[in-house]
Amino acid sequence: MRTDIGKYDLLIEKVKSTTPEMRSPERVMDGVMAGISARSYKKDSGTLIRITAICASVAATLLIGLFINESIGVTAKEENREYMQRRDVVFYGELRSGRNSVTDLNYTGILKSRIAENQSISKLYYNISSRHIN
Amino acid sequence: MNDNLTPYIKKCKMGDRDAFRQIVARYRQMVYTLSFRLLCNEEDAEDATQESFIKAWESIKRYDESFKFSTWLYKITANTCYDRLRRRKREKFVEIGGFELHDSSNIEEAIENRELGLLISKLTNGLSAKQRIVFILSDIEGLESAEIGEITGLSSGKIKSNLHLARKQIRKRVEGYEN
Numbered sequence: 001m002r003t004d005i006g007k008y009d010l011l012i013e014k015v016k017s018t019t020p021e022m023r024s025p026e027r028v029m030d031g032v033m034a035g036i037s038a039r040s041y042k043k044d045s046g047t048l049i050r051i052t053a054i055c056a057s058v059a060a061t062l063l064i065g066l067f068i069n070e071s072i073g074v075t076a077k078e079e080n081r082e083y084m085q086r087r088d089v090v091f092y093g094e095l096r097s098g099r100n101s102v103t104d105l106n107y108t109g110i111l112k113s114r115i116a117e118n119q120s121i122s123k124l125y126y127n128i129s130s131r132h133i134n
Numbered sequence: 135m136n137d138n139l140t141p142y143i144k145k146c147k148m149g150d151r152d153a154f155r156q157i158v159a160r161y162r163q164m165v166y167t168l169s170f171r172l173l174c175n176e177e178d179a180e181d182a183t184q185e186s187f188i189k190a191w192e193s194i195k196r197y198d199e200s201f202k203f204s205t206w207l208y209k210i211t212a213n214t215c216y217d218r219l220r221r222r223k224r225e226k227f228v229e230i231g232g233f234e235l236h237d238s239s240n241i242e243e244a245i246e247n248r249e250l251g252l253l254i255s256k257l258t259n260g261l262s263a264k265q266r267i268v269f270i271l272s273d274i275e276g277l278e279s280a281e282i283g284e285i286t287g288l289s290s291g292k293i294k295s296n297l298h299l300a301r302k303q304i305r306k307r308v309e310g311y312e313n
Contacts, residue, residue, distance in 0.1 A: 020170040
């Protein structure tokens with residue numbers, strides 16, 4: 001009569017001594033190689049997508065930066081030009097009325113020469129004055 | 135440690151797939167056997183074998199050659215099977231018949247995969263994934279405790295306790311069917 005322990009050992013021995021038979025080793029090999037190729041393709045395309053995304057975001061950031069810089073520059077330039085024009089008009093008016101408060105002789109000279117060169121300031125003065133009157 | 139394997143491993147690390155093919159050819163039976171013994175199912179064992187080799191390829195650059203290659207591969211396989219066992223959550227507890235083992239001549243008899251799967255299933259059904267892995271690695275694969283520790287990442291104490299519980303449960307079942 002066999003004991004329980006004996007039976008346990010026999011069962012273990014049976015499992016140990018039996019190697020499961022691989023039905024199709026070639027299919028396993030093909031599966032492994034195909035899996036490797038698929039993973040590496042996935043990895044490559046993933047890397048490519050990541051690189052493209054990084055490049056696109058960098059380009060977008062640069063473009064936004066450029067746009068902001070440009071718009072700030074344009075606004076500042078316009079503001080400056082407007083300020084200069086206003087200042088010219090004020091001083092031109094003062095010059096005409098003989099109440100020249102401009103102490104900077106150099107600027108007065110520049111203004112006079114500008115007036116002599118073209119009539120843009122007087123035109124501007126006229127426009128602004130008439131708009132002011134209206 | 136991996137003398138005749140070292141050139142292949144080096145080539146694999148450089149991305150040589152043909153070298154890896156050689157490694158797969160050499161170790162596929164070992165990986166399949168462990169997978170089968172853990173999962174008790176041909177299809178699952180084949181899938182786990184493929185998955186383990188793919189994981190091995192993906193991490194071969196990190197493989198430290200001072201360790202035994204087979205242990206490293208065992209570790210990947212055991213982890214793959216462990217995940218699958220856990221995914222199964224609770225295996226359906228099938229009503230299992232008695233163990234038909236009346237005379238010693240049965241041991242020599244070649245048994246089919248299906249029967250073998252069923253037998254291991256009968257023995258290990260109800261064990262936790264950890265207990266099953268420790269039991270298979272120790273009592274079926276015949277690995278030393280230190281190597282089991284390397285593979286599973288468990289401490290010697292935990293290996294002992296898991297093994298004790300697994301053996302106790304299996305013995306109880308064998309005994310139960312005997313009566």
